[in-house]
Amino acid sequence: MELNTLGTEISQNLIDRFKKEYTDRKESKVIERTVTKNGILNSSRDLAADVESTPVFSIDLDTGDVANQMQSGRCWMFAALNTMRHDMKNQFKVPGSFELSQSYTFFWDKFEKSNWFYENIIKTAALDTDDRKVAFLLNEPQGDGGQWDMLCAIIEKYGVVPQSAFPETYNSSKSREFDTLLNEKLRKDAITLRELVNSDASDEQIQERKQKMLSEVYRMASYSFGQPPVKFDWEYRDDSKAYHREEGITPKEFFDKYIGWDLDEYISIINAPTADKPYDQTYTVEMLGNVVNGRQVKHLNLNMHDFKQAAINQLKSGESVWFGCDVGQHSEAREKGLLDLRVFAEDELFDIDISMSKAERLDYKESLMTHAMVLTGVDLVDGKPKKWKVENSWGKKVGEKGYMVMSDEWMDEYCYQVVVQKKFLTDAQRSAQSQEPTVLKPWDPMGSLAYTD
Template sequence: MASIDINNLNSWDKEFKTDLSHQLASTVLKNDDANTILLNRSRLLEQDLRVFNTAISTPGAPVTNQRSSGRCWLFAATNQLRINVAAELNLKEFELSQAYLFFYDKLEKANYFLDQIIDTHEEEIGSRLVDYLLTDPTSDGGQYSMLLNLVKKYGLLPKDLYNDLPFSTTSSRTWNGLLKTKLREFAEELRNELSQGKDVTKLRAELQKEIFRLMSLFMDFPRFKPDEEFTWSYEDKDGKVHTLKTTPLEFASKYAKLDTKKPVSLINDPRHPYGKLIEIERLGNVLGGDKVIYLNVDNKVLADLVVKRLKNNKTIFFGSHTPKFMDRKFGIMDVQLWNLPAIKYDLKQEKASRIRYGESLMTHAMLITGAHIDENTQQPVRYRVENSWGKDSGKDGMYVMTQEYFEEYCFQIVVDIDELPKELAAKFTSKVENPILLPIWDPMGALAQ
């Protein structure tokens, strides 16, 4: 056992006080924020290049803002789909309702939680699984497969017909906290009943009703059923006014052009073999919905698929460890943007080790809308990224991401299955391919917020 020795501390202090480079760094860092002081301005100027030779023809508008909520995955997905709506209806600007999906996601997650509590009632309180389930049962965050589950069941709406509410959707922490508190109470009720061998069918129905009542205090129940016709009037970019009659489900398929059978998720997780499916156990939102399954591939495959989609005028939903090495003011995502070696702060862990030791995971979802391809190597060197933090973040909401950042801190992209090479597409359709099962608390099960 090696306890702290005050004599060692005194000796080390004297040593560092004779090191002029250490004293210079110490003086500077004690007088201002480290992110400001260590920002490498020369590197920033080198990477602040807003020219991309491969990009989608018409970026979405307006710049979106998820504000103080963890809805990035819903914003990234709807920012992607709105481009199809705008093209179909000749719109200058358009947003899909993120709040509509947010309402049903909260409702479904709460119900999913009840099901998980019932299914694990024989597990001890204090077990890692039960503790994890109780940690954040209605997190704002999500995965792309969860988005597909919602759209399959509820469709999509224009934002005009179901807009954000202050403090409910744009700042969700307080009411989400109230909902979590009740769900933990409900978990105890269910476990107590089940421990006595009682049927909890009636109790669960009562709890579902109470969850809906609580949610309706903070958000309005959408007035259109998924298969119920709504009427929406809009003005196109030529100034002509139109009236559209459709349903949320039809709006998703016909106008947003989302074929929910096509999107698949690919990740780069160097802890596991490439070419293998990875499934996250117990992670989901809609009971009976799609499981969270990825195909693990190397960074070259990810980058090639990104470029392929861009050349076909399609954006790419991706998940990264944000805001790691991201400057929000200048809109740069670059591993070398801060001069950490100047203070002898050298980062030695590789990506696999960072995942294993809790240093790296997917935390945020955005869109790739462009790339710059090196003419000699034909490989991407940087990407144009559309974020959902408003116009004051980055340059009018847009960021530049270097290829190095993409390889080190990007974890997931979503593409259509028919865009994959045949041997990779077959992994998703094979009846004999057994996925690697990872527990719900694994970093690859992190929810983008």
């Protein structure tokens, strides 16, 4: 049997027909000149979206200055830590420029993800390397991306610190070099661990070798990010210029005293309208996580109306909302900071049909969550959302001093996850969230990690 035998080839007659169809369209040369000169996006830009995206909102939280994740995929960390610093701003009047240390949680995430990878390699050692699960693990042993529950797992184990106690380094702000080297090491270590398991080494021997590997990971991370503090001193002046000082506090004590959230009360809600995920049920994803025996990633799937209502309820209470979306889809996110379906009309430019339902995009790999940000406002008209205010982590040059505007229609199509407190759900939704989750396959789109830099 010939492996490359397919169906009908493209004939010269068919090409001649296509050429004639092209030249028979009187607009073809005009569009060709425009697109070849200006590119697809510039040629299809619709300024009407700008008019309806004025950054004015009926609910608008004062959350201070935006942060900048630089050239790293830590958006999920920045977004989560930003929601916490917003609360600190309200409670302790820390200045708008105050930030929690993203480098601190980054250090421990890299360390814990390495252990997570090792344990999964040990667990799957009997499978061939071309088995889909093993190939999935080896494709990217670890990366910068993550989800809300993964950040909670780090905080529950290691706490948090202000950025002044563990500042940014070259490698936290530009993570590619470190990621490339660490993944090379993890793949090399995978060879050793699989050989040990398959040669019937004892569990004690395997764990002893794994601990040596983890010691090397710790050394790599310490050289690259610095050693994380066990105790530290913190001082600041609040908005009224009053001086405050805290001496010898641990990271977990800092979280308890200055943030104090019960992280079990914050839950992930998704909108995944695919046939395999009925609404009002919970889901987790095999092999998704970072801290072994730590917090499980768990999602409650709700319809889009309930999804948005939960976010609105939390915003009305004065608290910002972590959310995950596919930021690069039909948006001008990098400059204007517009997340709007009307920004570009590529389908009209080329006279093609690229319309898909949200479920179809998920099923056919056209879309999934790639980026995490924070909802800090919403414009309600007759009780219904029209547009949303978004705090990003790309610095102040994007949008309105780093803040973006998202149309409600764009949210419907490209937002997949929000995190809210349980108290903002209905009794029925809380009951649904308490269920044991259905386990999805490792490559399910709801297991995607927010990582866009």
